[in-house]
Amino acid sequence: MNKYKILFVCLGNICRSPAAEAVMRSMVESRRLSDAVEVDSAGIIGYHEGEQADPRMRSAAFQRGYRLTSISRPVRPDDFHSFDLIVGMDNSNMQSLRRMAPPDAHARLCLLTDFCADSGHTEVPDPYYGGLSGFVLVLDILEEACGRLLATLQDEKSLPTR
Numbered sequence: 714m715n716k717y718k719i720l721f722v723c724l725g726n727i728c729r730s731p732a733a734e735a736v737m738r739s740m741v742e743s744r745r746l747s748d749a750v751e752v753d754s755a756g757i758i759g760y761h762e763g764e765q766a767d768p769r770m771r772s773a774a775f776q777r778g779y780r781l782t783s784i785s786r787p788v789r790p791d792d793f794h795s796f797d798l799i800v801g802m803d804n805s806n807m808q809s810l811r812r813m814a815p816p817d818a819h820a821r822l823c824l825l826t827d828f829c830a831d832s833g834h835t836e837v838p839d840p841y842y843g844g845l846s847g848f849v850l851v852l853d854i855l856e857e858a859c860g861r862l863l864a865t866l867q868d869e870k871s872l873p874t875r
């Protein structure tokens with residue numbers, strides 16, 4: 714079976730989207746969906762290309778049991794063909810993604826917080842210029858939204874139910 718491929722996207726690919734990738738991968742593994750789902754992340758800008766995730770994000774995530782292993786890379790034109798779903802963290806990311814998407818894109822675009830019905834968060838706020846609490850908030854939102862996103866994909870039969 715072809716894997717369902719999800720790409721998480723933020724501005725720099727060193728804070729929010731690498732954390733989203735790790736949170737989602739952990740949920741995929743614990744629900745025994747690793748053979749059905751592939752997860753990656755990328756940035757709108759290539760400024761941090763080749764860098765590990767921000768140490769503040771890695772440390773906040775590590776305290777919840779997540780290991781951030783991804784290396785920053787910018788979104789590539791081919792991503793719109795090779796991924797099934799591209800998930801932005803805020804409205805600015807979505808604007809950029811819509812601008813970059815080729816007319817014959819295969820990937821569906823969505824905003825991660827569309828899956829935050831309970832908490833009402835409308836974006837994953839950029840934590841880069843703030844303090845530790847911003848990184849903790851990012852993880853709270855990611856855990857809620859990634860769980861809901863997985864359940865939605867299972868409901869619509871894009872993923873198996875196990």
Ligand code: 4NP
Pocket residue numbers: 723724725726727728729730760839840841
């Ligand atoms: P991210 O955070 O988009 O969550 O990775 C940022 C990282 C770097 C910058 C901005 C946001 N920057 O301006 O370099």
